[in-house]
Amino acid sequence: PSIPCPSLLPSIHASIHPSIHPFHPSIHPPSIIPSIPSIPIHPSIPGTLSPSWKRFGKNNVILSDIRKPADNVFYSGPFIFADILDYKNLREIVVNNRITWLFHYSALLSAVGEANVPLARAVNITGMLHNVLDIAAEHNLRLFVPSTIGAFGPTSPRDPTPDLCIQRPRTIYGVSKVHAELMGEYYHYRYGLDFRCLRYPGIISADSQPGGGTTDYAVQIFHDAIKTGKFKCYLRPDTRLPMMYIDDCLKATLEIMEAPAEALTMRTYNISAMSFTPEELAQEVQKYVPELEMSYNVDQVRQAIADSWPMNFDDSNARRDWGWKHDYDLAELVTTMFSYLGSDSRIAQAN
Numbered sequence: 638p639s640i641p642c643p644s645l646l647p648s649i650h651a652s653i654h655p656s657i658h659p660f661h662p663s664i665h666p667p668s669i670i671p672s673i674p675s676i677p678i679h680p681s682i683p684g685t686l687s688p689s690w691k692r693f694g695k696n697n698v699i700l701s702d703i704r705k706p707a708d709n710v711f712y713s714g715p716f717i718f719a720d721i722l723d724y725k726n727l728r729e730i731v732v733n734n735r736i737t738w739l740f741h742y743s744a745l746l747s748a749v750g751e752a753n754v755p756l757a758r759a760v761n762i763t764g765m766l767h768n769v770l771d772i773a774a775e776h777n778l779r780l781f782v783p784s785t786i787g788a789f790g791p792t793s794p795r796d797p798t799p800d801l802c803i804q805r806p807r808t809i810y811g812v813s814k815v816h817a818e819l820m821g822e823y824y825h826y827r828y829g830l831d832f833r834c835l836r837y838p839g840i841i842s843a844d845s846q847p848g849g850g851t852t853d854y855a856v857q858i859f860h861d862a863i864k865t866g867k868f869k870c871y872l873r874p875d876t877r878l879p880m881m882y883i884d885d886c887l888k889a890t891l892e893i894m895e896a897p898a899e900a901l902t903m904r905t906y907n908i909s910a911m912s913f914t915p916e917e918l919a920q921e922v923q924k925y926v927p928e929l930e931m932s933y934n935v936d937q938v939r940q941a942i943a944d945s946w947p948m949n950f951d952d953s954n955a956r957r958d959w960g961w962k963h964d965y966d967l968a969e970l971v972t973t974m975f976s977y978l979g980s981d982s983r984i985a986q987a988n
């Protein structure tokens with residue numbers, strides 16, 4: 638059995654009285670769960686596919702997006718176009734492919750969401766609520782939705798930030814992610830939806846371009862260091878944020894999805910690996926590109942967002958409940974990034 642396209646769910650009409658809601662157990666017979674979990678993956682978190690392919694087989698993983706994927710992704714396994722806002726098409730895809738697991742990654746990130754609030758609201762809330770949740774519940778899917786450090790705000794404890802505390806984010810991105818967390822947990826407790834959610838730190842990978850978030854600098858610095866030997870950072874040098882290498886992110890995501898339900902005391906968990914400032918990251922990068930020149934031109938919008946986010950994450954519940962532990966710290970991250978990208982900057986080559 639194959640897997641559904643990621644992030645799309647037809648909405649079950651909210652007007653239906655809860656007692657006869659289509660996925661109320663008495664109404665909705667449990668869907669057939671194939672022997673192999675089938676997983677829809679969104680290509681946006683780079684590298685997402687390979688661990689899933691390894692684990693479940695390429696033909697059991699369907700990738701979708703509204704953007705054309707890179708050739709190496711497109712020709713590596715099933716890919717389909719799917720607009721998270723096109724409910725009818727998505728429902729057909731989910732039913733025709735007999736989906737059992739769904740990883741929903743579509744979203745507009747923090748900075749790009751502030752620049753287009755109506756679109757962020759449509760994709761991050763309408764797409765998430767009126768599609769992803771509804772079809773997951775209607776078809777008894779196991780659903781993963783990533784949340785973020787951005788789901789906290791200036792009144793949350795910042796150092797460290799625990800799983801359970803005040804969440805009053807000041808971005809449409811953060812508000813939409815708290816909405817996803819709360820609605821996913823409501824559907825779990827009210828209707829038995831197997832909803833699982835991780836609050837990711839800033840995710841860093843070598844094989845993708847940043848997607849318009851506040852932590853993008855931690856990806857861009859590697860590309861600029863190699864290309865020009867210069868990097869202009871839009872955050873202050875002392876801005877500390879939780880970060881994670883992509884392999885740890887994907888490991889945690891598969892682990893939470895495969896964890897036995899009885900091990901989960903929560904449905905939404907913080908996960909953490911490291912926290913660093915632009916200054917600390919630059920010092921580590923300069924061990925590979927000594928000629929790197931750092932400069933700072935603070936972007937007030939993204940600085941204000943970063944100043945409202947956690948500085949350090951408390952992920953003790955994830956480590957206790959399902960054995961989470963990270964593999965990459967800052968030194969490991971930088972070594973791995975340069976092993977992938979190469980560290981001979983153009984300047985060094987010219988010299």
Ligand SMILES: NC(=O)c1ccc[n+]([C@@H]2O[C@H](COP(=O)([O-])OP(=O)(O)OC[C@H]3O[C@@H](n4cnc5c(N)ncnc54)[C@H](O)[C@@H]3O)[C@@H](O)[C@H]2O)c1
Binds near residue numbers: 760839
């Ligand atoms: N990258 C990070 O640091 C980070 C950290 C925390 C959480 N996350 C979460 O992980 C997910 C992916 O993040 P990312 O950094 O890869 O973001 P990204 O911006 O690179 O990718 C988002 C994807 O959503 C797709 N999309 C947008 N509108 C769509 C629509 N209408 N229908 C279908 N797809 C649509 C885009 O084409 C894009 O491929 C998001 O939910 C984000 O909140 C990311």
Ligand SMILES: C[C@@H](O)[C@H](N)C(=O)O
Binds near residue numbers: 746747810838840853
């Ligand atoms: C942190 C994460 O959610 C994303 N990279 C952002 O900065 O918006």
